[in-house]
Amino acid sequence: MDEFLAERKANPTNRVVIGNDAGDADTICDYIGLHRILVWGITSHTRCVNIKESLLNERPDINLLFNLAGIHDAGDELLFIEDLVEMLKAGGTLDFSLVDHNTFNTELDQYKEKANIVEILDHHYDEGKFLDTCSGENRNIAFRQGAALVASSCTLVAERLKGLCDDQPHQSIPVCPYPETLATLLLGVILIDSVNLNESMGKVTQRDRDAVSDLISHTDWRPSESKTYIVSANKGFATVDTDILFDKLQRAKYETSFWNAIPVERALIYDYKDFHSDGIQLYNEVGEKRNFGIATILMPGAEFILKNDFVSKTKEFMLSNHISFLGIMFAFYDKASDDTLRRQLAFCSDNSISLESLIDVMLSSEVYNYVDLGLDKVDDIALQETHELQLYLFEQTNVKPSRKQIGPLLEIVYESYLLSSWKSEGI
Secondary structure: OHHHHHHHHHOOOOEEEEOOOOOOHHHHHHHHHHHHHHHHOOOOOOEEEOOOHHHHOOOHHHHHHHHHHOOOOHHHHOOOHHHHHHHHHOOOOEEEEEEOOOOOOHHHHHHHHHEEEEEEEEOOOOOOOOOOOOOHHHEEEOEEOOEEOOOOHHHHHHHHHHHHHHOHHHOOOOOOOEOHHHHHHHHHHHHHHOOOOOHHHOOOOHHHHHHHHHHHHOEOOOOOOOOOOEEEOHHHOEEEOHHHHHHHHHHHHOOHHHHHHOOHHHHHHHOEEEEOOOOHHHHHHHHHHHOEEEEEEOOOHHHHHOOOOHHHHHHHHHHHOOOOEEEEEEEEEEHHHOOEEEEEEEEEEOOOOOHHHHHHHHHOOHHHHHHOOOEEEOOOOOOOOOOOOEEEEEEEOOOOOOHHHHHHHHHHHHHHHHHHHHHHHOO
16 A cells, blocks of 8 residues: 555546545545545546645544554655645646545635536535536435434445445456455544444444445455454454454544643644535625534543633634634543543634524524434533633533534524524624
């Protein structure tokens, strides 16, 4: 895989596979996997791009997964968002495959006229973009009736890989057994996103289970001292102990020392996504004020809020992203409760909106009752007093809803709040 990625970077073409702005494990391994599959399939004209290069080293779970998969020089082998900007500046139209999202990347928005979206592989709400250039089989968005049909976009990539394997007699290049590097990337992320195929977390589907089973059974696994998750099975064959692999990756993802040390501004951008309502009336009345964002941070909310310069750095972050409203999703394992997963949800705003009124709109809305977050306000927390930033922190007692559900919920709620405020106050 090292040689393959290096060759793709050295010889880029006009087909781009790109992940979402957050650059988490799912999106990074998605685009590597789809990129590899496209080269096996119809077209060899692909290249990989994703987050800024400076952010890659700040992701301990991804770096561990790369190491286990045998990718040792990712910074030298992957094309990053800044590389793509230079390509777009150079002129010419590029064909894009979007993975783990279905809208164009915010940082590339000024170049959208040079982008031809020809494929989407995703498991988020379909925003209905690019229908003129991307439809039918090329538009694989596994999201229906408010829920993702797979826990991970890597499941969709694994399904594509299985399709190539099933069609092996007609392939010019052997696909089966799967390369261990590719199988490790896809398998690791599916386990992370499904919380080790844990039914009680409300994420895993049968498609995820089938993908994991297929990846394990169609890969020639080779044990080593560092790969303790590869174990002996019947008749001397090697297989994967998914509990061991998941535990390794999960420990890296939630590493306490990492999250305690990371500065506020780096934590907020670590896994951040933009959201906005597409309501025409809202846009006509309030314009870009409809934009907001949601960051995901893997530590207790109270500890993060008490970090040095939380208020000033959060306000700077909101200003730089041109938003007045920010949601922060916290997830962590509570050692005092047998490592039970807990979720918390914070809402921040500047003084251009009434955060209390916005929360009242949310808690009384039908969509809130439908998603059922089970929010309990956290009162016993020493928040920093400020006139520049409003903040409320809630315990999310229903841990199943993730950003896939919370993002669309807040889009509806924020639109309702802004329209009602505009009518009554002329914001």
